Amino acid sequence: xxxxxxxxxxxxTKRGQNVTFRCDPISEHNRLYWYRQTLGxxxxxxxxxxxEAQLEKSRLxxxxxxxxxxxxSFSTLEIQRTEQGDSAMYLCASxxxxxxxxxxxxxxRLTVV
Amino acid sequence: xxxxxxxxxxxxxxxxxxxxxxxxxxxxDTTYYLFWYKQPPSGELVFLxxxxxxxxxxxxxxxxxxxxxxxxxxxxFTITASQVVDxxxxxxxxxxxxSSNTGKLIFGQGTTLQVKP
Numbered sequence: 001x002x003x004x005x006x007x008x009x010x011x012x013t014k015r016g017q018n019v020t021f022r023c024d025p026i027s028e029h030n031r032l033y034w035y036r037q038t039l040g041x042x043x044x045x046x047x048x049x050x051x052e053a054q055l056e057k058s059r060l061x062x063x064x065x066x067x068x069x070x071x072x073s074f075s076t077l078e079i080q081r082t083e084q085g086d087s088a089m090y091l092c093a094s095x096x097x098x099x100x101x102x103x104x105x106x107x108x109r110l111t112v113v
Numbered sequence: 114x115x116x117x118x119x120x121x122x123x124x125x126x127x128x129x130x131x132x133x134x135x136x137x138x139x140x141x142d143t144t145y146y147l148f149w150y151k152q153p154p155s156g157e158l159v160f161l162x163x164x165x166x167x168x169x170x171x172x173x174x175x176x177x178x179x180x181x182x183x184x185x186x187x188x189x190f191t192i193t194a195s196q197v198v199d200x201x202x203x204x205x206x207x208x209x210x211x212s213s214n215t216g217k218l219i220f221g222q223g224t225t226l227q228v229k230p
Contacts, residue, residue, distance in 0.1 A: 033216070033217060041222055042221050042223050043158070048215055091158065095216055099146060099210065100163075100216075101148060102218065103160065104158035104159075106157040
């Protein structure tokens, strides 16, 4: 297993367009997380899945954001009608249940122009 | 509310110097977990250490050591004999425990460490 994989690594989009990011977690990990990181800040929690169930969403996740994890495997994060304020690094992490550490992907850097 | 504060925004040292990165946390939980992650320029967060609230033993791993003190709500990280490859952004993070353990992390703002040759 090569760890958590995120695609694409970089995305440039025009304001108002929709974008979708993909995360492939470590295969045996049942928990998956999305975080957003802006320049000079620490990552901020967006949402969390246990298997296919989305169990928690942050207030940061506006109606324009939606995340799915069909079949409890890979996950997608979609942003509709992108705004310049959405420009950030979007990080995905996965972990086993219980009191274990999370492993992060390399992130998708989104630039909205 | 949970909060993590890393007061040092940037630290610059010369190679072989020792450096300590500070982390102060706030939580009402009696069971919680503390973490340190390293973020090199490539962007991926690399796990360094996990500590639970019931284990205040300090830990040493090679040139890295961690000092956890519940009395001061601090979880400081020391790099001994720093090397240029240690240059990165370091994040301290907190996770709630007990029955509400979702595993989500609350991160500090990070400390950028620059080690000069």
